[in-house]
């Protein structure tokens with residue numbers, strides 16, 4: 001006998017039961033967040049409760065166990081909204097976003113990553129976004145991915161190694177789209193994300209050092225440079241290069257000391273971010 005198709009009413013009753021279970025679990029998850037807040041107080045991060053590395057670890061784990069037809073991209077989107085609500089419940093959480101003109105797209109990137117209802121201010125100047133974060137008026141700043149042709153190199157504000165300097169903590173969108181990209185900054189120490197990370201290094205050299213010499217210096221110290229994002233020569237003389245390297249770089253990483261010889265005089269890790277999820281991660285290809 002062919003199986004009888006359940007009635008619409010029966011299917012909707014099943015969806016109602018599932019919704020109750022999901023809802024109960026969200027309510028329960030939120031009660032744990034309050035305890036996490038207490039457990040974090042006194043650790044690094046001060047009054048900032050966002051932990052980008054941990055969020056990516058959670059997403060990597062869920063994507064690995066995902067099954068069925070529900071789109072992985074939407075799974076990521078749902079959890080991004082959950083994380084943001086939970087961070088907001090733990091303490092201050094607000095965004096400063098670069099908006100050079102209407103419709104520039106950075107607000108959408110910020111909302112997709114940090115939640116629909118998180119307080120947000122928009123700024124025409126990249127320097128203002130950095131200041132909002134450095135001075136504690138915003139928790140996270142969203143800025144354009146640096147390029148050599150930009151009028152202002154905002155990343156030059158991140159080259160201090162003093163504690164409290166904003167650091168790059170994410171690259172947006174976390175789901176690769178081939179469209180507009182941004183970097184997110186916060187006054188947080190970089191943390192590994194449990195998978196492929198990239199570190200952004202600011203490298204100081206003499207004004208005559210060639211790009212090839214800087215990249216060779218990094219390779220000799222054991223780094224794996226994957227891109228030179230920008231180079232600026234300061235009026236005071238030195239040249240600063242922004243280089244992406246594969247993998248996490250911790251503060252005491254011995255490669256940092258090894259690299260400061262030859263053409264490289266100083267090196268600062270201006271942040272670390274997880275590699276965005278690729279189409280391959282999201283389409284479930286092996």
Ligand SMILES: C=C(O[C@@H]1C=C(C(=O)O)C=C[C@H]1O)C(=O)O
Nearest residue numbers: 036049050051054055083086087
């Ligand atoms: C709950 C935490 O705080 C925040 C919220 C997270 C979550 O909802 O899973 C994860 C990381 C943090 O951004 C945590 O640090 O574990």
